[in-house]
Amino acid sequence: MRALRISMITVVVLGILFVAADRIAVMIAESEAADRIRSTQGLSATPEVSIKGFPFLTQVAGKHLEAVDISVSGLDASAGGHTVEVSEVRAELVDVEIAGNFTTAVAGRAEGSARISYEDLTKAAPKGATVTYAGPERAAKGQVKIAGPALQLLKSAGIEVPETVRGMLSGEEIVVHSTVEPAEGGAVRLKADSLPDVPVPGYDGQLRQAVDYEMQIDGLPAGIRLDRAKASETGLTFLGTGRDVSLVG
Structure with a gap:
């Protein structure tokens, strides 16, 4: 009975350690991906990156991420020589195939949006x-x-x-x-x-x-085409979709 109890405690501890290691790994990957997206997309601000799915480490081992969400504020839009701030740009990428240490990442499909005030x-x-x-x-x-x-x-x-x-x-x-x-x-x-x-x-x-x-x-990641707009009392939201969208690389 004592041996069984020790075994159960060991399993729980190992499980906790695995989850902790998995969450630390995903946070490091999100930070690294954010820096690379800013660099490859030429953004003026660093985006927030959220990698979905659990466990993360098994996704990395399989070179396939279920979904990645990106959001960034403080970007610019240009029109007729004028530069204005976009409230928020978001992208939701699904079925992301990665290579190397996030040197390249391509989403099978993606949805993007950009909000701008009146x-x-x-x-x-x-x-x-x-x-x-x-x-x-x-x-x-x-x-x-x-x-x-x-x-x-x-x-x-x-x-x-x-x-x-x-x-x-x-x-x-x-x-x-x-x-x-x-x-x-x-x-x-x-x-x-x-x-x-x-x-x-x-x-x-x-x-x-x-x-x-x-x-x-x-x-927005290259490959997402804005094709429609939704108006509200506070401004416009531009919407678009894409396939085989390059996230980094």
Whole structure:
């Protein structure tokens, strides 16, 4: 009986030691992966990395991780020479095959998202434009509201307005509802669905040039393409998916 009790205590102690060693190993791996992701992705901030599944050591031995979550705040988005902060970028990677000591890691599939506030969307918009919540009906379509003085919007787009026309546009406020859609190179585009009538004919093209703009968001692993947007009262969340996504290397 005494021998059985000692054996049980030994098993429990070994189990505790294994769990402790496993958790220490995963914390070291997460820290190392975070540094490598920052370096290989060229990020301005170090991401938080969470390796899912237990035990970790057996996953490493099999060169396969069930799932890895990445999140990073304080990254930049750029649009028209403006740089603004993205609230948070997240990526959830599944079926991650690793090689070496995390020298390469490729996820079979991945989902990514990036959140940005209306305040920062406004900073990235053409000068004079304000980006705000468009209401629940339009938000369900991934739309936002962009508004601003017509003269200032045209000027910020580099469009010359003759003196004779300025008087007609003076005090004219432009309000459009723009849909967020994917653009080339991983960027997203805010494009007005329609333009309001203005008292000066022939300025539709110039107005569209003034209110439509693109924004490049950094921080997502290469291979995740942002393809849709979800609007809320606090801002926009850009969403995307990818396959065979390179995490590091």
